[in-house]
Amino acid sequence: MFDSDVKVVLPDGSTRRLMDYLLPSALLMFGALLLVVSIFLPYWSMTMEAPQYPQGLHVDVYVNRLEGDMREIDALNHYLGMPVLDEGGQLERSISVISIVTLGLLLLAGVFVHNRWAAVLALPAILFPLVFVADLWWILYQYGHSIDPKSALGGAIEPFTPPIVGRGVVAQFATVGQFEIGFYLALAAVGVVLVGLWFHRRAYKPVQDARERMKTAVPTPSS
Amino acid sequence: MTKEWFYQHKLGLLALLVVFLAIGLLASCDRSEEGGGAGQVQDTGLSADANALAQERGFTPDDVYAALKTYMPTGELDPYIMFASGGQGGQVLVIGVPSMRILKVIGVFTPEPWQGYGYGGSSNDVLASGFMDEDHPLLWGDTHHPSISETNGEYDGKFLFINDKANARLAVIDLRDFETKQIIKNPNAINDHGGAFVTPNTEYVIEGPQYAAPIGWEYASLDDYDAKYRGLITFWKFDRVTGRVDESKSFQIELPPYWQDLCDAGKGPSEGWVFCNSFNTELATGGVELGNPPFEAGTTQNDTDYLHIINWKAAEEVYNAGKYDMINGIAVISMQTAVDEGLLYFTPEPKSPHGADVTPGGEYIVVGGKLDPHVTIYSFDKIMKAIEGGGLDTDVYGVPVIPLDASMEAQVELGLGPLHTVFDDKGYAYTSLFLDSAVARWALGGPYADKHPEEGWTLVQKLPVHYNIGHITAAEGDTATPDGLYVVALNKWSIDRFANVGPLLPQNFQLVDVSRTGDQMKLLYDMPIGMAEPHYAQIIKADKLQPFEVYPEIGWNPETMSIHPNAITSPEEARVERDGDTVEIWMSVIRSHFVPERVEIKEGDQVIWHLTNLERTRDATHGFALSGYNINLSLEPGETQTIEFTATQPGTYTFYCTEFCSALHLEMLGYFLVEPKE
Numbered sequence: 085m086f087d088s089d090v091k092v093v094l095p096d097g098s099t100r101r102l103m104d105y106l107l108p109s110a111l112l113m114f115g116a117l118l119l120v121v122s123i124f125l126p127y128w129s130m131t132m133e134a135p136q137y138p139q140g141l142h143v144d145v146y147v148n149r150l151e152g153d154m155r156e157i158d159a160l161n162h163y164l165g166m167p168v169l170d171e172g173g174q175l176e177r178s179i180s181v182i183s184i185v186t187l188g189l190l191l192l193a194g195v196f197v198h199n200r201w202a203a204v205l206a207l208p209a210i211l212f213p214l215v216f217v218a219d220l221w222w223i224l225y226q227y228g229h230s231i232d233p234k235s236a237l238g239g240a241i242e243p244f245t246p247p248i249v250g251r252g253v254v255a256q257f258a259t260v261g262q263f264e265i266g267f268y269l270a271l272a273a274v275g276v277v278l279v280g281l282w283f284h285r286r287a288y289k290p291v292q293d294a295r296e297r298m299k300t301a302v303p304t305p306s307s
Numbered sequence: 308m309t310k311e312w313f314y315q316h317k318l319g320l321l322a323l324l325v326v327f328l329a330i331g332l333l334a335s336c337d338r339s340e341e342g343g344g345a346g347q348v349q350d351t352g353l354s355a356d357a358n359a360l361a362q363e364r365g366f367t368p369d370d371v372y373a374a375l376k377t378y379m380p381t382g383e384l385d386p387y388i389m390f391a392s393g394g395q396g397g398q399v400l401v402i403g404v405p406s407m408r409i410l411k412v413i414g415v416f417t418p419e420p421w422q423g424y425g426y427g428g429s430s431n432d433v434l435a436s437g438f439m440d441e442d443h444p445l446l447w448g449d450t451h452h453p454s455i456s457e458t459n460g461e462y463d464g465k466f467l468f469i470n471d472k473a474n475a476r477l478a479v480i481d482l483r484d485f486e487t488k489q490i491i492k493n494p495n496a497i498n499d500h501g502g503a504f505v506t507p508n509t510e511y512v513i514e515g516p517q518y519a520a521p522i523g524w525e526y527a528s529l530d531d532y533d534a535k536y537r538g539l540i541t542f543w544k545f546d547r548v549t550g551r552v553d554e555s556k557s558f559q560i561e562l563p564p565y566w567q568d569l570c571d572a573g574k575g576p577s578e579g580w581v582f583c584n585s586f587n588t589e590l591a592t593g594g595v596e597l598g599n600p601p602f603e604a605g606t607t608q609n610d611t612d613y614l615h616i617i618n619w620k621a622a623e624e625v626y627n628a629g630k631y632d633m634i635n636g637i638a639v640i641s642m643q644t645a646v647d648e649g650l651l652y653f654t655p656e657p658k659s660p661h662g663a664d665v666t667p668g669g670e671y672i673v674v675g676g677k678l679d680p681h682v683t684i685y686s687f688d689k690i691m692k693a694i695e696g697g698g699l700d701t702d703v704y705g706v707p708v709i710p711l712d713a714s715m716e717a718q719v720e721l722g723l724g725p726l727h728t729v730f731d732d733k734g735y736a737y738t739s740l741f742l743d744s745a746v747a748r749w750a751l752g753g754p755y756a757d758k759h760p761e762e763g764w765t766l767v768q769k770l771p772v773h774y775n776i777g778h779i780t781a782a783e784g785d786t787a788t789p790d791g792l793y794v795v796a797l798n799k800w801s802i803d804r805f806a807n808v809g810p811l812l813p814q815n816f817q818l819v820d821v822s823r824t825g826d827q828m829k830l831l832y833d834m835p836i837g838m839a840e841p842h843y844a845q846i847i848k849a850d851k852l853q854p855f856e857v858y859p860e861i862g863w864n865p866e867t868m869s870i871h872p873n874a875i876t877s878p879e880e881a882r883v884e885r886d887g888d889t890v891e892i893w894m895s896v897i898r899s900h901f902v903p904e905r906v907e908i909k910e911g912d913q914v915i916w917h918l919t920n921l922e923r924t925r926d927a928t929h930g931f932a933l934s935g936y937n938i939n940l941s942l943e944p945g946e947t948q949t950i951e952f953t954a955t956q957p958g959t960y961t962f963y964c965t966e967f968c969s970a971l972h973l974e975m976l977g978y979f980l981v982e983p984k985e
Contacts, residue, residue: 156924159898163971236899236971 094294096301104287109195111280112206116188118273119209123147123184125266128220130246132157133258143169144264145220147180160257164241165232172223187212191277198288206277213270221248373831376820379406387782389795389846390453390467391816393417396839397448399469399480404782404793404846407818407834415478415487416448416471423930423941424487427950429866437476437490445492449473452569452843454503454512455482456545460574460669460787464851466550468503468512475499477514477543481550483855484943486865489551494635495559496539497524501570501583507787511542511619512552513572515583519564523635529592533703538562539639540570540583542619550868558626558638560617560645563704564590566606567615569662569727574787575669577687579620582663582672584656588612588702607678611655611711613702614663614674616690622650646705652694653702654709656683662727666736667787670753671716675725675738682725682738682749684764686716717764721747726777727843729784731791731821734758735767739779739796745769746779746796746819748828759824768826772796772817773804773833780844781821790848794819794828797841805835813837816844856925858945871947873917878902889913896929896942897921899971901962907980910957919947930965933979939965957983 091099126144129152133140143152150169158168187209194202229243237255244254247261353361353371361371379385385403388410393400397417401410418425418434425434425446438444448471456466467480475496479489493499493514501515519536521527527535544556566587573580591605599605622640625631625648631638645651657679664673672685693699693714699707724742731737734755738747748770750756752763761767778797782790801815813835820829858865862874875881878895881902885891890912895902896919908914920929920942931940931948935956940948963976 159922159924163899236974 094291096294096297098290098294100287100290104283108280108284108287111276111283112191112194112202115206115209115273115277115280116191118269118276119184119188119191119212122266122269122273123181125269126151126264127216127266127270128248129262129264131260131262133260134256146266147184147216148177163235163237165235165238166227166230169227172227173219176219176223184212194281194284198291200285202284202288203281206281209277210274213267213274216267216270217248221245224248369829373820373829377405377407377818377832379403379408384849386849387790387793387846388849388852389780389844390455391797391836391841391844392450392453392469393838394451394814394840394842395447395449395473397450397471398839399450399453399467400836400838400841400844401485402816402834402844403849404795405818405831407816407832411485412838413480413485413487415450415469415480416445416474416476416490418446420939421941422486423939423948426940427931427933427938427952428940428948429864430487433487433490433866437471437474437478437492439474439492445474445476447473448476448478450478450842451500452503453845454505455845455847456509456547457505457507457786458509460507460578462783462786462845462847462851463509464847464853465547466509466545468505468545470499470502470514472498472500472517475514475516477503477512477541477552479545479550479552481868482852483868484858484865485854488866491543491552491554493541494637495522495524495639496520496541499541501540501567504570504572504581505545506572506581506619507574507578509545509547511557512545513570513581513619514541514543515570516540516562516567518566519587522561522639529594532564532592533590536564537642538564538567538585540567540581540615540617541637542622554637558622558631558640560622560640560650561642562615562645562651563642563702563706565613565615568660570615571663571665571672571785572619573665573669573672573687574667577665577669577672579618580687581617581619582665583615583617584660584663584674585612585615586659586661586677607659610658612658612660613653613706613708614656614660614672614685614714616652616654616709617645618650621648625650642704642706646701646707649694652690652699652707652709654685654690654693654714655711657681661725664728664730664785666751666755667730667789668754669787671751673728673736673738675727677724677726677741680722680725681718681720682728682736683715684717684719684752685714689716690714717752719749719764719766721749721766722769727779729779729781729794730789731781731784731794732758732789733791733824735821735824737779737781737784737794737821739776740769741775741777743769743771744774744776744798745771746776746794746828748821748826761825768828770819770828770830772798772819772830773800773815774802775799778843780846782846783848784846792820792822793846794821795844795846797844799840801833801835804833808837814840816841857923857927858943861921861923861945862919862947863945864947865943871917871919871949873949874919874947875917876919877921889915891915892917894918895921896931896964898927898929898969899964899975901931901964901975901977904977905980906962906977907982908954909982910954910984912954912981914950914952914954916950917947918942918950920944927968928966929968929975931962932965933962934960936960941966954981957981 090102128145131140131142141153154169190205194205225245228245232238246259252259387404389402389404391400399413414424424430450469451472454468455462475493477491481488497520498517500517504513516538521535541559543552546553565585567583567585570583587606589608593602595601631640656674657676659678660674661677662675674683693709722740722743724740726739728738734751748767750761750765756763776796776798781794782792796817798815816834818832820831861876862870864871881895883892890908922944927944929942960979
């Protein structure tokens with residue numbers, strides 16, 4: 085399988101399987117693909133439940149846009165003097181697509197960098213889900229702490245932070261936050277990239293070792 | 308009673324004791340067999356809890372059956388929707404079947420403040436289009452016969468038509484939003500009855516006449532009744548795209564003054580024809596105070612009246628060929644032309660009948676005898692053969708008359724006062740019996756004979772109803788494929804069926820289970836109608852209706868079903884502009900505020916006020932009531948309305964939301980200040 089009769093010859097003349105080098109490249113490329121696909125899928129969602137909304141109010145958060153019942157949530161939140169949902173994370177959303185594509189390109193670059201710097205190139209993609217969650221929390225915190233005390237009902241509601249995962253209650257509304265498929269793809273990309281880096285190291289460490297051996301080897305007398 | 312008395316009767320007492328014990332034992336055995344509790348009257352076949360409840364309320368097994376058939380658990384939706392006329396209330400009632408819950412009252416000929424109908428906004432124009440003229444408004448109507456638009460003889464659930472008997476008007480209701488879009492005053496008739504009925508593809512909406520009058524209701528002495536008074540059937544051309552009747556493509560046919568009554572359009576083999584019964588071939592003109600027979604006697608002298616048989620497809624060709632007179636802006640085909648062109652035929656029907664109902668397959672026309680205990684069934688095939696055969700005698704107006712024995716297929720004796728007939732999927736017909744206060748189920752013959760176990764053209768069952776049934780309706784019961792399951796008896800009197808609410812009583816709609824064959828019709832439920840007296844009703848499968856949940860876009864004008872030119876989409880666009888004495892206001896409406904909240908003008912200003920409800924949430928309707936100016940709008944989510952009035956009353960007024968919209972609903976108001984002239 086995979087051309088087992090084809091070998092990679094290292095500088096010292098030793099050989100390794102071709103597969104050892106194809107696999108880390110494929111994994112890094114797959115990680116990049118997962119990230120790019122995730123742009124088109126929701127990362128997080130928020131569902132508000134209340135007695136008078138039998139279907140609930142639902143907002144899907146993509147890296148670059150919101151979809152769902154923002155209009156109604158905004159209409160309700162005006163009673164608290166809160167900004168419209170669409171104002172949250174505008175900077176992040178404006179740069180998200182280009183940023184994620186860049187993360188993907190850095191992963192692809194890792195395919196061509198055959199030393200430990202490959203891990204540095206992959207680092208942004210590995211940290212990305214963490215950055216997303218931290219930023220989401222910050223946006224939600226700011227949002228929940230933007231209640232205007234002079235608004236119609238603002239004086240009656242304490243500042244709050246909607247839960248990223250799980251259920252929080254404000255007045256008659258229960259807010260249920262959960263991660264969606266896009267975020268899980270980004271997480272999966274992290275896993276794939278980490279495995280890819282491990283194989284990357286396993287493939288290219290012997291190359292470096294071979295080079296070292298070549299440098300330090302005592303030249304054998306010609307016979 | 309002394310000790311002696313007991314001793315003397317000890318044997319007898321002992322015997323009595325034994326008898327009581329025996330009875331007790333038997334009774335307990337009986338109960339244990341039934342598995343019920345103490346005090347059981349009869350087994351309802353339910354669980355112990357439900358059984359106990361049923362017994363506590365004294366329910367019979369039939370009651371339990373009826374309850375289970377009609378009860379709609381909270382939050383569940385009815386599978387059928389009934390559109391019932393609102394009678395002299397001038398509305399249409401929307402009712403869920405089988406729960407018999409009233410879902411909506413649609414304002415049609417009568418203003419309805421709760422839906423803002425006739426209290427400002429475009430609905431004022433709809434109502435005004437049906438006035439006699441500018442100086443003679445009509446602010447009520449007598450709705451009789453609703454008719455759902457049809458495609459291939461099946462309800463398509465797109466539009467609903469209904470007539471106003473009192474003033475000869477027709478209304479068009481769009482079933483996308485259940486609102487009246489058009490009222491058209493018949494320019495040549497002053498009352499009607501044989502409408503609304505649609506042709507199988509809603510090419511035309513038929514408005515048949517009732518009491519004869521000169522065309523255009525010109526003054527004419529009743530001494531000239533035979534010569535000047537006329538019946539008049541109108542074929543209103545309906546345009547599905549605009550959702551309006553097009554008067555310029557509609558036509559009328561002049562008829563003898565015979566008081567045509569109810570009509571039905573043929574379908575299948577009889578498509579292209581329409582049938583109407585009539586009940587004053589005596590040409591009675593009343594005058595009981597002059598010593599003449601009163602109408603009630605004068606119109607019932609002849610043994611037979613005439614079933615009118617009208618070829619509307621041929622009439623359409625005659626109209627297209629220009630063989631008509633324009634009278635008061637509408638084409639009228641004269642009686643002579645109708646006879647010459649073979650558009651109009653008569654055949655006798657037992658005296659003073661009611662109803663002319665076409666069977667689902669279009670083969671037969673059923674006419675109720677009213678004063679004759681039979682329904683008479685006419686064969687369309689025989690009618691056609693008689694017409695082709697020619698050589699027919701005519702009535703006094705020259706209309707060819709097909710002899711009864713040449714047109715009749717069968718007669719079925721049902722009982723007293725047969726009026727109106729509907730159909731089911733099992734080959735049965737259901738006829739209301741007014742005098743018997745009963746629903747008659749009878750078996751159709753011909754192609755329907757093998758659908759039911761009974762012999763064709765026979766009475767199967769008479770079910771008493773309460774009381775004085777007029778029309779009858781069945782689930783899709785006047786379409787090409789009736790559903791069966793339910794019949795509703797539309798009773799005129801309720802007498803003792805409901806709590807006494809004074810001398811003016813509700814009507815009684817009674818739901819009848821017709822799901823089983825034979826004599827198994829069962830009465831299920833009484834529904835009081837506490838407003839006016841509905842006449843006919845139609846029942847459509849609920850899933851055929853696809854109304855809007857909210858208007859499709861913000862700024863929707865329900866009158867034109869498109870974006871209103873003065874719609875705004877955000878509060879930022881709200882503004883007030885003055886141009887001379889005209890003040891124009893663009894107002895946004897959303898929970899829980901109007902923008903602007905202060906409108907300050909001067910006495911005598913002409914006010915043009917555009918309001919847009921910016922909501923997109925189901926049921927987030929706002930009202931707009933303006934004190935002192937007779938204005939109350941209902942602004943449904945997305946709706947834009949314009950009101951225009953002159954600020955003739957100076958002073959301080961408030962406007963506020965009349966639909967409880969939110970916790971801050973009471974705070975949803977504004978001030979309308981009209982500064983007095985110097």
